[in-house]
Amino acid sequence: MAITIFLVFVFFVIGLSLFLGNKTKTSKAYYAAGGNIHWGVNGIAFAGDYLSAASFLGICGMIATLGFDGFLYSIGYLAGWIVALFVVAEPLKRLGKYTFTDAVDANYNSRGIKLTAAISTLVVSICYLIPQMVGAGVLVQPLLGLPHAWGVIMVGAIVITIVATAGMASTTYVQFIKGTLLIIFSTILVAAVVIRGLSTQPDQGGTVEYYRYTDLTAQISGDALIVDDPKYTVLDQQEIKGGYKFVKLSADGMETWWYISETESGLVLHETQSTVMKADGKWINGSLESDTNKLRMVGNLERIDGEGDVETGKLNVFSFLAKLSDKDTLFRTWKTANFVDSSEQKVTVYYPKLVTGDQFMRPGLKFKVEGTFLEKLDFLSLMIALFLGTAALPHILIRYYTVPNPASARKSTIVAIAAIGFFYILTLFMGLGAAINGSINPADSNMSAPLLARSFSEILFAIISAIAFATVLGTVSGLIVAASGAVAHDLFDRYLKIKMTDQQKVRAGKITAFVIGGIAILLGILFKGINVSFLVGLAFAVAASANLPAIIMLLFWKKTTARGIAASITVGILSSLILIAMSPELYTLYGRNPLDAPIPLNNPGIISIPLSFITLVVVSLLTQKKKEIA
Amino acid sequence: MLHEPATPAAKDPSGPYKIKLGVRMFIVYMLFYAIFVAINLMFPKSMGMIVFAGLNLVTVYGFALIIVALIEALIYDLLCRKKEAFYKKQEESTGKA
Numbered sequence: 144m145a146i147t148i149f150l151v152f153v154f155f156v157i158g159l160s161l162f163l164g165n166k167t168k169t170s171k172a173y174y175a176a177g178g179n180i181h182w183g184v185n186g187i188a189f190a191g192d193y194l195s196a197a198s199f200l201g202i203c204g205m206i207a208t209l210g211f212d213g214f215l216y217s218i219g220y221l222a223g224w225i226v227a228l229f230v231v232a233e234p235l236k237r238l239g240k241y242t243f244t245d246a247v248d249a250n251y252n253s254r255g256i257k258l259t260a261a262i263s264t265l266v267v268s269i270c271y272l273i274p275q276m277v278g279a280g281v282l283v284q285p286l287l288g289l290p291h292a293w294g295v296i297m298v299g300a301i302v303i304t305i306v307a308t309a310g311m312a313s314t315t316y317v318q319f320i321k322g323t324l325l326i327i328f329s330t331i332l333v334a335a336v337v338i339r340g341l342s343t344q345p346d347q348g349g350t351v352e353y354y355r356y357t358d359l360t361a362q363i364s365g366d367a368l369i370v371d372d373p374k375y376t377v378l379d380q381q382e383i384k385g386g387y388k389f390v391k392l393s394a395d396g397m398e399t400w401w402y403i404s405e406t407e408s409g410l411v412l413h414e415t416q417s418t419v420m421k422a423d424g425k426w427i428n429g430s431l432e433s434d435t436n437k438l439r440m441v442g443n444l445e446r447i448d449g450e451g452d453v454e455t456g457k458l459n460v461f462s463f464l465a466k467l468s469d470k471d472t473l474f475r476t477w478k479t480a481n482f483v484d485s486s487e488q489k490v491t492v493y494y495p496k497l498v499t500g501d502q503f504m505r506p507g508l509k510f511k512v513e514g515t516f517l518e519k520l521d522f523l524s525l526m527i528a529l530f531l532g533t534a535a536l537p538h539i540l541i542r543y544y545t546v547p548n549p550a551s552a553r554k555s556t557i558v559a560i561a562a563i564g565f566f567y568i569l570t571l572f573m574g575l576g577a578a579i580n581g582s583i584n585p586a587d588s589n590m591s592a593p594l595l596a597r598s599f600s601e602i603l604f605a606i607i608s609a610i611a612f613a614t615v616l617g618t619v620s621g622l623i624v625a626a627s628g629a630v631a632h633d634l635f636d637r638y639l640k641i642k643m644t645d646q647q648k649v650r651a652g653k654i655t656a657f658v659i660g661g662i663a664i665l666l667g668i669l670f671k672g673i674n675v676s677f678l679v680g681l682a683f684a685v686a687a688s689a690n691l692p693a694i695i696m697l698l699f700w701k702k703t704t705a706r707g708i709a710a711s712i713t714v715g716i717l718s719s720l721i722l723i724a725m726s727p728e729l730y731t732l733y734g735r736n737p738l739d740a741p742i743p744l745n746n747p748g749i750i751s752i753p754l755s756f757i758t759l760v761v762v763s764l765l766t767q768k769k770k771e772i773a
Numbered sequence: 774m775l776h777e778p779a780t781p782a783a784k785d786p787s788g789p790y791k792i793k794l795g796v797r798m799f800i801v802y803m804l805f806y807a808i809f810v811a812i813n814l815m816f817p818k819s820m821g822m823i824v825f826a827g828l829n830l831v832t833v834y835g836f837a838l839i840i841v842a843l844i845e846a847l848i849y850d851l852l853c854r855k856k857e858a859f860y861k862k863q864e865e866s867t868g869k870a
Binding site for chain 2: 211214215217218221222224225226228229230233234237461462464465466468469501502504505506507512513519522523526530549550553554556557560561564567568571698699
């Protein structure tokens with residue numbers, strides 16, 4: 144069923160692209176869909192473009208595992224549209240032709256701006272492409288049973304087809320269809336979650352038996368740990384950074400890892416899930432991995448309003464959130480620990496952590512708002528980047544060129560705010576639904592929303608997965624159109640002044656789409672396993688640092704010069720990328736100690752955005768005279 | 774040669790009004806957003822306070838940020854359309870004269 148729905152959708156999209164491709168002969172048709180898309184269609188296409196894998200897969204996954212902190216992304220992403228509507232939409236529509244570069248260079252005709260703005264478009268688009276492709280790989284594993292790399296390659300191939308056939312025209316309609324389906328079926332999924340209500344033993348409508356995790360008691364005798372139940376023998380003990388301790392036990396021929404916690408009454412060992420890399424393959428929870436032995440899906444409530452073993456039945460949206468926010472409600476969340484055991488085997492342990500409802504439903508589990516000054520600064524930095532990043536994303540900005548006039552640009556932005564805002568409210572319910580219905584893959588939170596759909600029915604799972612796949616297609620198409628415009632239109636045509644006929648410009652755009660698509664495939668394979676919302680947060684920071692100062696200042700400061708804009712874009716890109724590369728999160732990705740990272744912030748916006756603004760002001764002031772002479 | 778827009782736009786006499794209005798509405802929203810971030814940073818525990826229908830402050834404020842964005846957007850569009858209609862009417866009456 145899932146495969147059928149998925150294939151129907153893919154063939155429909157490709158058919159539509161080929162149909163529109165026959166009508167796409169000019170560069171205006173290819174890069175701006177002819178400039179005559181209706182504002183209502185464009186508004187939903189905005190939503191289809193913007194609600195990427197990060198929004199659907201990443202945010203839902205983050206809410207499912209880290210509670211309200213994930214929803215902060217939803218709030219920040221939506222708030223960013225206010226900047227787009229009030230500051231950018233109409234002026235940008237008046238200034239530009241096909242690309243972001245057109246708009247910033249409109250009053251200057253500067254080679255410096257053309258080069259830097261085109262590079263900025265490419266960098267931001269590629270940063271944004273990575274999480275989309277990672278999301279694609281994540282999706283095909285449960286949907287089609289294919290490895291991650293094949294998912295990435297498949298998306299790459301389909302998107303290249305979409306973009307290379309009809310450019311912005313096919314991209315617009317794919318995004319419109321995807322935006323519509325995403326909102327409709329997410330609403331259905333949320334309604335199902337609220338009607339099902341809450342249970343401390345979620346069994347997914349009776350289809351999956353609830354697994355009750357065991358706790359054991361233990362004592363310390365001398366240096367040795369002794370489990371009270373004589374069935375268990377201690378084989379190994381490990382401690383990781385932060386003082387978290389784990390013990391390997393043997394019972395009935397099975398070797399399993401347990402998480403040790405200290406309570407007033409003594410030691411308690413909590414059953415975990417684990418993967419161990421051995422010479423003969425991957426072992427999961429004490430047995431070799433197989434079709435029947437995989438990691439169990441997790442996420443449930445231990446207590447609801449202080450009571451165990453209860454079911455609430457049907458709720459409404461308010462009572463659903465209210466019960467989950469209660470201080471006497473307990474979530475069983477899951478954390479991950481990696482270490483090498485005494486047999487030199489790589490072990491990953493997924494261990495439980497109980498979190499009260501009032502903690503889960505307010506910021507703090509990911510963003511340490513009660514932490515140190517630097518941790519607070521990191522949170523502030525992220526919120527600034529999310530707020531300012533939307534209006535600086537090239538693939539979003541170019542959508543303003545597809546409507547006939549500035550008023551349509553404004554109206555389509557309002558439709559986008561309505562659609563996107565509504566969807567983001569749904570993300571909170573979908574994320575929480577996954578957190579309490581045993582719908583989280585402990586090894587990869589990105590699949591939480593589709594797995595939540597599976598907890599209701601295979602058909603809903605198939606539809607939601609196909610839509611999630613379409614989500615990736617829609618966004619990646621937009622990104623590739625933006626990137627191909629930057630190369631073929633900005634660099635080849637405008638910067639290098641290569642003489643091309645209109646048809647050759649279209650061909651150059653299509654060839655570039657192939658190359659960018661290839662790069663996206665490679666990056667999607669390399670970045671497997673990273674939370675896609677986190678990666679998109681970084682893309683926002685790069686966009687806000689590189690592009691937003693240029694857009695704002697050219698609109699509102701008359702002393703802005705071409706050199707000021709070029710310098711600001713350059714400083715914005717470099718500073719944000721360097722800060723990201725030296726951040727604790729990236730150090731973890733390199734396999735190094737995050738505490739050794741030279742920059743203590745994960746989100747660079749609070750440094751790189753002001754730096755870019757200051758650069759623009761200083762360089763513009765220093766180059767005033769030259770501007771006047773020119 | 775400068776870049777020309779994809780679709781040439783007619784002169785818009787309401788442009789300066791819309792820019793001024795946009796900036797003002799942007800500042801209002803930015804303050805609303807800034808207060809949200811500030812409360813999270815300075816009084817994080819207060820975000821867990823139950824304020825409405827069993828919902829805590831951060832949930833209500835978060836939803837409000839989304840809903841207010843839409844309300845402000847609709848007000849902005851209404852005012853812009855009024856101004857555009859005003860100038861259009863003025864232009865028509867000047868044309869007739």
